[in-house]
Amino acid sequence: MSTQITFPDGFLWGGATAANQLEGAYDQGGKGLSVQDVMPRGIVGPRTAEPTPDNLKLVGIDHYHRYAEDIALFAEMGFKTYRFSIAWSRIFPLGDEEAPNEEGLAFYDRLLDELEKHGIEPLVTISHYETPLHLAETYDGWTDRRMIGFYERYARTLFERFGSRVTYWLTFNEINSLLHAPFMSGGINTPKDELDEQTLYQAMHHELVASARATRIAREVAPNAQIGCMVLSMPVYPLSPSPADALAVMDFDHSNLVYGDVHTRGAYPGYFLRTLREKGIELEITDQDREDLAHTVDFVSFSYYMSVAATADPAKKVSGEGNIMGGVPNPTLEASEWGWQIDPVGLRIVLNQFWDRWQKPLFIVENGLGAKDQLVEVDGVKTVVDDYRIAYLNDHLVQVGEAVLDGVDVLGYTTWGCIDLVSASTAQLSKRYGFIYVDRNDDGSGTLERFKKKSFDWYTEVIRTNGASL
Numbered sequence: 001m002s003t004q005i006t007f008p009d010g011f012l013w014g015g016a017t018a019a020n021q022l023e024g025a026y027d028q029g030g031k032g033l034s035v036q037d038v039m040p041r042g043i044v045g046p047r048t049a050e051p052t053p054d055n056l057k058l059v060g061i062d063h064y065h066r067y068a069e070d071i072a073l074f075a076e077m078g079f080k081t082y083r084f085s086i087a088w089s090r091i092f093p094l095g096d097e098e099a100p101n102e103e104g105l106a107f108y109d110r111l112l113d114e115l116e117k118h119g120i121e122p123l124v125t126i127s128h129y130e131t132p133l134h135l136a137e138t139y140d141g142w143t144d145r146r147m148i149g150f151y152e153r154y155a156r157t158l159f160e161r162f163g164s165r166v167t168y169w170l171t172f173n174e175i176n177s178l179l180h181a182p183f184m185s186g187g188i189n190t191p192k193d194e195l196d197e198q199t200l201y202q203a204m205h206h207e208l209v210a211s212a213r214a215t216r217i218a219r220e221v222a223p224n225a226q227i228g229c230m231v232l233s234m235p236v237y238p239l240s241p242s243p244a245d246a247l248a249v250m251d252f253d254h255s256n257l258v259y260g261d262v263h264t265r266g267a268y269p270g271y272f273l274r275t276l277r278e279k280g281i282e283l284e285i286t287d288q289d290r291e292d293l294a295h296t297v298d299f300v301s302f303s304y305y306m307s308v309a310a311t312a313d314p315a316k317k318v319s320g321e322g323n324i325m326g327g328v329p330n331p332t333l334e335a336s337e338w339g340w341q342i343d344p345v346g347l348r349i350v351l352n353q354f355w356d357r358w359q360k361p362l363f364i365v366e367n368g369l370g371a372k373d374q375l376v377e378v379d380g381v382k383t384v385v386d387d388y389r390i391a392y393l394n395d396h397l398v399q400v401g402e403a404v405l406d407g408v409d410v411l412g413y414t415t416w417g418c419i420d421l422v423s424a425s426t427a428q429l430s431k432r433y434g435f436i437y438v439d440r441n442d443d444g445s446g447t448l449e450r451f452k453k454k455s456f457d458w459y460t461e462v463i464r465t466n467g468a469s470l
């Protein structure tokens, strides 16, 4: 007999975005350049010397000017929460200056005003793949210990300014992607193939210390703040039942879980120290660093899009399309148009794994299907009949419900790209996730007009019934 799925009272339903993927206005309001402004091809392409007109992020979906209209649409769906990021280079245009840019702070004040007006709880990412470019070019990003101080000043500024209005904060988006996408994730300007592991692991350490310091500062400056880490989750299955493949799974897991382990336990786990020893890496870890790391998070947030498989057999190690974390494709699963393997059950598995391991409330802050949408006219109204998106989200939410029944403490769920925005990995607009279609195309053409998709009404009903309609 199956049990009826019920979501907890006060479950935070909503959607998520990131500044660099939707705001546009890349050079307005005193904003400095960020690494994204020179990444017209996403993760795959090389960076450019300067911003180029083919970079869709420079205009994004013009949310900087249309945020009130967009938030009103989120409110119409009944959003309880909205996850957005603050563009670091709007607040500190270069990143290493002493005083913040008031115009940048004022923009987020106005955005928070709109959320308050509609009773939507903000969920703020402090750093979402948008390190100020100056920090990348002058310090080589997180390879340099001084980044901790710059981030600390930035985080303190945000807590002081917005701490009374924002409860939920995330320190770094997908912090565990640093080794895989050093420029986008860590502002590391040195090309990836010229970086050694010693440098990358030291950069990881700097970010972990910075994250913990932010938590420490929040405790003092914004005592009501709830601080979360944010990791890219990637459940992994053995390609075969052999112990060797099970061990490959353990190793793959360890390489991802170490970030959450440090954030929740306040120290490096033994398996990670062994990895460092065997690689001959000696991290510079000061006594102050150790003390800082002990400031652990209140909750763990994560993105979930797909699972992978792992194998110990070198002949079977083929890489999956669109998967920056490694792993091999799972022959039992279908994939999205971009090769991301669709696995709703994996979400239940990862929720249980994280809960069992960390015993911290969990927040799913990204999940969704990137797909090509077709704008059509139904009864004289322009819309997208996105049944594929509804099916994807419905199947995943049913698994969240199952995890709740398993006893997992889940705070909320925000779909990725609740309004169409520019893709992080490929920098396209045609990879759409939203409930709201935005008329802008990969060649930059389009009116930027917004249209409600079929999934808009579906999600409205899910929220209205607190998940009972699933």
Ligand code: BG6
Binding pocket: 018, 021, 129, 173, 174, 232, 303, 366, 370, 416, 422, 423, 424, 425, 426, 431
């Ligand atoms: C996550 C990122 O990795 O996945 C987002 O935090 C990103 O910034 C999302 O947009 C979806 O990826 P993509 O490449 O389809 O935009």
